[in-house]
Amino acid sequence: MLNTSNDNIVQTTTKFPYRFEDLERIAKHTLAENVFSYIYSGASAENTLQKNNSTFHKYNMIPRLLRDVSKIDMSINLFGKQLPTPLILAPVGVLKMVNEMGDLAVVKAAETFNLPFIQSTVSSFSIEEVSQASSNPKWFQLYWSKNLDVTFNMVNRAEQAGYEAIVLTIDTVTLGWRESDLHHGFSPLANGYGQGIWESDTAFLSSLRDGSQNAMIEGIIDNINFPSLQWQHIVELKKRTHLPIILKGILHPDDALLALQYGVDGIIVSNHGGRQLDGIIPSINALPAIVKAIDGKIPVLFDSGIRRGNDALKAIALGADAVLIGRPFVYSLAIGGEEGVRQFLSNFIQDFQTNMILTGVCSIKEAKEIHIVRE
Ligand SMILES: Cc1cc2nc3c(=O)[nH]c(=O)nc-3n(C[C@H](O)[C@H](O)[C@H](O)COP(=O)(O)O)c2cc1C
Numbered sequence: 001m002l003n004t005s006n007d008n009i010v011q012t013t014t015k016f017p018y019r020f021e022d023l024e025r026i027a028k029h030t031l032a033e034n035v036f037s038y039i040y041s042g043a044s045a046e047n048t049l050q051k052n053n054s055t056f057h058k059y060n061m062i063p064r065l066l067r068d069v070s071k072i073d074m075s076i077n078l079f080g081k082q083l084p085t086p087l088i089l090a091p092v093g094v095l096k097m098v099n100e101m102g103d104l105a106v107v108k109a110a111e112t113f114n115l116p117f118i119q120s121t122v123s124s125f126s127i128e129e130v131s132q133a134s135s136n137p138k139w140f141q142l143y144w145s146k147n148l149d150v151t152f153n154m155v156n157r158a159e160q161a162g163y164e165a166i167v168l169t170i171d172t173v174t175l176g177w178r179e180s181d182l183h184h185g186f187s188p189l190a191n192g193y194g195q196g197i198w199e200s201d202t203a204f205l206s207s208l209r210d211g212s213q214n215a216m217i218e219g220i221i222d223n224i225n226f227p228s229l230q231w232q233h234i235v236e237l238k239k240r241t242h243l244p245i246i247l248k249g250i251l252h253p254d255d256a257l258l259a260l261q262y263g264v265d266g267i268i269v270s271n272h273g274g275r276q277l278d279g280i281i282p283s284i285n286a287l288p289a290i291v292k293a294i295d296g297k298i299p300v301l302f303d304s305g306i307r308r309g310n311d312a313l314k315a316i317a318l319g320a321d322a323v324l325i326g327r328p329f330v331y332s333l334a335i336g337g338e339e340g341v342r343q344f345l346s347n348f349i350q351d352f353q354t355n356m357i358l359t360g361v362c363s364i365k366e367a368k369e370i371h372i373v374r375e
């Protein structure tokens, strides 16, 4: 449990930006233009990307006063595990292009607060390297490969390494129309930073015609371009693992109900940070109807647009059981490496806690009862 006098709060020795807008601005000056643009940008005209953020401002909480908020318990129980806060690090691929230590820096920073880290299929490091780097909970994000040996090999490796859940991303059966990356001629895999898992995957390597870097990149792109992924594959996955299966990318209440029907253990309401399909519902607007449809039967997680503690609390007030943080930790990594991510997370947790105190809630259960109105 983290409380108001917690030892985990990192003391700021150097001035690290507090505002998300500053993180973004400084990262822009720190990173190569095409790398920053890959992280920052969204699909097509980027309307959904913009709305993910601006829509949060349309939801307004109504605080309760004169309640005893001297002890704040931010902990939750998720998939049978006690976690100190409802905050989780979203899966983000190719992190080495931002910082040499990539995933290893992020997972170690997250360990300070015992936050779960979700390792991407296109991670810069292997599952085994990440698993050994820290002791906090780890989940594995799966991009389904059309080569089933490759898919289940990754799942097995995650299981062997002690990962605690499989997050199957279902909104990326082909890569979104990312005009900014097309403009820069930029492929996130081209620099070799997204093959940490695959380069030690014997099933994948043996499927390549030759062992060159280009063949490997083409192989990865080919493998994760899989528009024929469908509900039946969930049945296959369930047979292959006893880890909880979480579907990432649900936006329609009927898909949430199908997820229930197919026996998944959790869902993530997400539009992939506006990076996949433009002109779709901002994630936060999709959340209430999905929470209603799921009706507490499985955990509903949320991402896309979480920038500060205030946003996280709003998502919880709208019914999310936990929230995933994405771009803000990537910018922090760019600016300050492992220590930058640690500072950012420390600030975020304090911000979240301050917001709980001032809305008059002591626990996440109470936070779910916060009255929230939409403009
Ligand atoms: C640079 C970058 C890489 C990402 N890579 C992955 C990935 O490998 N797998 C995945 O499921 N989602 C990936 N995502 C999406 C995030 O998990 C998350 O859904 C998104 O960042 C949420 O939006 P936000 O960062 O604007 O809050 C990536 C996002 C970014 C910004």
Ligand SMILES: CCCCCCC(=O)C(=O)O
Pocket: 093, 122, 172, 175, 188, 189, 221, 272, 275
């Ligand atoms: C073919 C490269 C796939 C990278 C996928 C990473 C990701 O999900 C993203 O949003 O970017």
